[in-house]
Amino acid sequence: MKQFFKMFFASLLALVVGSLIVLFMVIGVIATVADEATSDKESDVDDNSVLVIESDKIIHEQGERNKLALFSGDIAYSPGLYDMIQAIREAKEDKNINGIMLRLGFNPNGWATINQLRTALLDFKKSGKFIYAYGEMIPQKSYYLASAADSIFLNPVGFTEFNGLSSEIPFFKGTLEKLEVDPLIFYAGKFKSATEPFRADKMSEPNRQQVSELQSNIWNELTAAVAAHAGTTQAAIHQLAQTGAVQFPEDALRHRLVDGLMYIDQVEDRIRKKTGGKADEKIRYLDMEEYVSNVRRKSNSNKDRIAVLIAEGSINDGEKSDDFEIASKDFIEEIRKIRKNERIKAVVLRVNSPGGSALASEVILRELQLLRAKKPVIVSMGDVAASGGYYISCASDSIFALPNTITGSIGVFTMMFNAERLMKNKLGISFDGVKNAPYADFPSFTRAMTPGESAKMQSIVDTIYNTFKRRVASARRMPVALVDSFAQGRVWSGTEAKRIGLVDGLGDLDRAIASAARKAGITKYRLVTYPQPSDRFDRMFRRFGNVAAGREVVQSAVRESLGEEYNLVRQIRNLQRMNGKAQMLLPFNLSIQ
Numbered sequence: 126m127k128q129f130f131k132m133f134f135a136s137l138l139a140l141v142v143g144s145l146i147v148l149f150m151v152i153g154v155i156a157t158v159a160d161e162a163t164s165d166k167e168s169d170v171d172d173n174s175v176l177v178i179e180s181d182k183i184i185h186e187q188g189e190r191n192k193l194a195l196f197s198g199d200i201a202y203s204p205g206l207y208d209m210i211q212a213i214r215e216a217k218e219d220k221n222i223n224g225i226m227l228r229l230g231f232n233p234n235g236w237a238t239i240n241q242l243r244t245a246l247l248d249f250k251k252s253g254k255f256i257y258a259y260g261e262m263i264p265q266k267s268y269y270l271a272s273a274a275d276s277i278f279l280n281p282v283g284f285t286e287f288n289g290l291s292s293e294i295p296f297f298k299g300t301l302e303k304l305e306v307d308p309l310i311f312y313a314g315k316f317k318s319a320t321e322p323f324r325a326d327k328m329s330e331p332n333r334q335q336v337s338e339l340q341s342n343i344w345n346e347l348t349a350a351v352a353a354h355a356g357t358t359q360a361a362i363h364q365l366a367q368t369g370a371v372q373f374p375e376d377a378l379r380h381r382l383v384d385g386l387m388y389i390d391q392v393e394d395r396i397r398k399k400t401g402g403k404a405d406e407k408i409r410y411l412d413m414e415e416y417v418s419n420v421r422r423k424s425n426s427n428k429d430r431i432a433v434l435i436a437e438g439s440i441n442d443g444e445k446s447d448d449f450e451i452a453s454k455d456f457i458e459e460i461r462k463i464r465k466n467e468r469i470k471a472v473v474l475r476v477n478s479p480g481g482s483a484l485a486s487e488v489i490l491r492e493l494q495l496l497r498a499k500k501p502v503i504v505s506m507g508d509v510a511a512s513g514g515y516y517i518s519c520a521s522d523s524i525f526a527l528p529n530t531i532t533g534s535i536g537v538f539t540m541m542f543n544a545e546r547l548m549k550n551k552l553g554i555s556f557d558g559v560k561n562a563p564y565a566d567f568p569s570f571t572r573a574m575t576p577g578e579s580a581k582m583q584s585i586v587d588t589i590y591n592t593f594k595r596r597v598a599s600a601r602r603m604p605v606a607l608v609d610s611f612a613q614g615r616v617w618s619g620t621e622a623k624r625i626g627l628v629d630g631l632g633d634l635d636r637a638i639a640s641a642a643r644k645a646g647i648t649k650y651r652l653v654t655y656p657q658p659s660d661r662f663d664r665m666f667r668r669f670g671n672v673a674a675g676r677e678v679v680q681s682a683v684r685e686s687l688g689e690e691y692n693l694v695r696q697i698r699n700l701q702r703m704n705g706k707a708q709m710l711l712p713f714n715l716s717i718q
Contacts, residue, residue, distance in 0.1 A: 170221040170419060173400040174411040176212075180260075180267045181230040184209065184238055185449060186437045186477050186507060188417070188658045204417040205658075206238055206507070207433070207634055212417045213245040217252045223400045225249065226410065227274055229260025229267040235477075235508030236343050236529040236717070237619070239270050241633050243350070246273035255399050259392045265290075265347065266718070268382070272350040276384040278392050285377045287351070289366040290340045292717050296322045305546035309574055311582045313590035314536030317614025319512075319710050323540065335616050340717055342618035343529045355381040429650045431641050432469045433634070434459060439710070440481030440489070440513045451478055453485035459655045460492040464499055469653070471501040471645035473637045474521065479711035480513025483537060483589050486709050489517050490596070497521065501644035505637035506530045506628070511616055513709035515627070516593060519600040522644055524628040525637045526619030531711070533627060535597060536614025537590040539582060539707045544570050589707045601626060616711065 188205040204212070216222040225246065232239065246256060250273070258271035259278045263285040271277045279285055301308060301323065308323040318332035328336070348359040355362065365371055365380060377383045396408055438450035445452040463469055474493065480486065496502055497520065504510075504518040506526040511534035518524055526532055548554040548571065556571040567578055574582070594612055598605045603626065611617070611625050622628045630636070642650060 170219065170411060170416070171409045172221050173223050173402065174221050174409045175396060175400065176216050176222055176225045176413065176416055177228060177410050178209075178225060178242075178413050179228045179230070180232045180270055183233050184242075186475055187435045187654060187656075190658050202414065202418050202421070202658075204414060206241060208417045208421065209413060210241060210245045210634070212413060212420045213242075213249050215420045216416065217249045217254070222254070222411070224255035224257065224396070226396065227256065227258035227271055229258055229263045229271055231262070231264060232266035232270065234266070236266070236269070236346070237506075237508040237527040237531075239266060240346070240527050240529055243270050243273045244633060246270075250275070255396075257392060257396060259387075259389060260285075263383075269347050269350055272354040274354075276395075277354070277382070278385045278387045279374050279377055279383045280388060281374055281386040283374055285371065285374070285382065287362075287365055287371045287377075287382065288369065290344055290347075290717055292336050292340065294322060294328060296326050298323060298326050301542075305550055307543040307546070307573065309541040309543055309579075309582075310538065311540075311579075311586045312536065312538035312614070313586050314612060314614030316616070317534070317536035317538055319614075319708070320538050320540055331613075331615075336717075338621070339531065339616060339618055342620055343717055346529050351382065357381065427649045427651045428468060429645075429647045430466075430469045430653050431638060431645070431647075431650050432463045432466075432472045432653050432655055433475055433638070434463060434472055434655045435475045435477075436514070436517065437475075437477045437507075440478060440485045440517070442482050442485045442706075451481070451485075451489070453482070453488050455656070456489055457492045460489075460496050463655055464496045469500065470647050470650065471503070471641035472496060473634065473641050474502055474504045474518065475507065475634060475637075476504060476510040476514050476518050477507035478514035478517075479509050479511055480516065480534065480709040483513065483516075483593075483707035483709045486513035486516045487592075490520060493517060494520055501641055503637045503641040503644065505632075505634045506532060506619065509711060511711040512536065512614075514711075516596065516709055519597050521600075523630070523637075523640055525630050525632040525640070526622055526628040527633060528618065528620045528631055530619035530622070531616055532619060532622045533611070533617035534614055534709075534711050535593055535608070535612035537586050537593060537707055537709055539586055541568055542570055543573050545572050586707060589709075593709065597627075 184204075184206050186205050186207070188208050189203045213225075216225065227246075250256060256274040257276055257278065258274035259280075260267060260271070261280040261283040263271065263277070263279060263283070265286060265288075268277075268285065268287070298308075308320075310320045310324050312320055316331045316335055318329060318335075321329060321332060344363075345359075348362045351362045352359045365382075371377050371380060371382065374383070374386050378386055393408055394404070396402075397404065397406060400408070402408065436451050436456065440451045440453070442453050444454050463472055493502060502521045504521045504524040506514075506518065506524065507530065509531040510518055510526070511532050515532055515535065545556075548556070558566065560566050564578070564581075566572075568574075568582075594605050594608045597603070597612070598608045601608070611627070617625070617627065619628065619631060623631055638652070642648065
């Protein structure tokens, strides 16, 4: 009887799993057909439409498809940064688009991402069409974007801020001491501050210096934009922050940071006058997601192509385990596809990465060098292209960054943890064993390192650091000693990186694409992106029945509940990956708000 129930429940489980798989396959087929049908369908834009851009949405480099939108009512395609820039450029010439409405609120995006959107909006204004910005709450990042608008309107009882920039880094040394866990840290470069949260309880002076200088560069960009909109000087804007003069909506209006204190219905009355609409007539708002889908259907058929290879996220070994990461095995496959495709005449490597595994960065760099031997490779840097992100960028034909890109951080570290005291004193666990060679049990998290082992780890870090400097020196045609003078793990803004020769010019993705076309000697071409935009359904189906599926559900729930703080959780989780491995990684959780 026991054997019968065992067979019965095993068969029942197999039937349930099989049925679910068939169900997912049917849904997938229906979704794919619907997706293709939608792609082929021409979508018309209504006359007198107003394109809407919302500041509170996270903008990744690459968009994401969602076949399940057919059933869930969600967005079928979440646009990436360049999708949005192309859409704004298209809207400039679209006779059915009368203007743009910026809906302002919290802005989770990086300064360079906002800079590129702002530049596209300034170009849109040349058409003579209006841009209005409205918010009940307008933080500084959102105000930076809104400064491109003709008029900024704040709710009469709303909130805006102009208090200056700050950076706050969490430190875990005290936590580790309470847990009786000893960090074993080795690093090269006096500015290489990624390990500071685990070996100190406050910022070192070199780290404080580099973060202050980064803030200064971003502040200069921000105050210039604000001053231009307010019709005043940067010095006057700076003084507003120094004195805390902007506390209430009336303060923002008095100092000309906003152009009016209005409720949304009053702003919409102005929009109706601009579009020729009648009082109380519904405004034809057009979501950016919908308009991007319309623009994406208008693809040219040029034979020659320029590939935009997107490198977004931390650099890790092996296969992808997160949506936005640069996994060496998967990324190398994309590079090889491009190298073998004869229709691709040039490549723009779009980097938005704080770095990561030194080994993964090295193997990726090797494949990029092989790619460059066959066709031009131009780098375009986004919000951050630092440490390993710079490592994979350096050996290219040209590098372009934005003024507030965070780059550099040429340095290396490795980190392990000794949990012997935690195990013994708090859990009552001790360890003993036998080995037949001095390093047979190295590295170990259950004992302290010997002096010889520590020297060995530091030697590994120093060797990789020297390799890093030699790679940069060779690629940038500089003496190693000069590279060392601005390496040391120090981070630089795009503006400063241009001054010291780490990048060739300041410019966005469009400038990099134009440079790639010139280098390849082509004037007509089609842009293609690698890897292809991922699809939520395909990813879910691929992981179905795997432990990773459950992990993804948990990650999604945590991400949804924590919001922006999820980045901190994710970085702590990544400590597992970096345990004992050499890292080329940006300072921990560096954020300038």
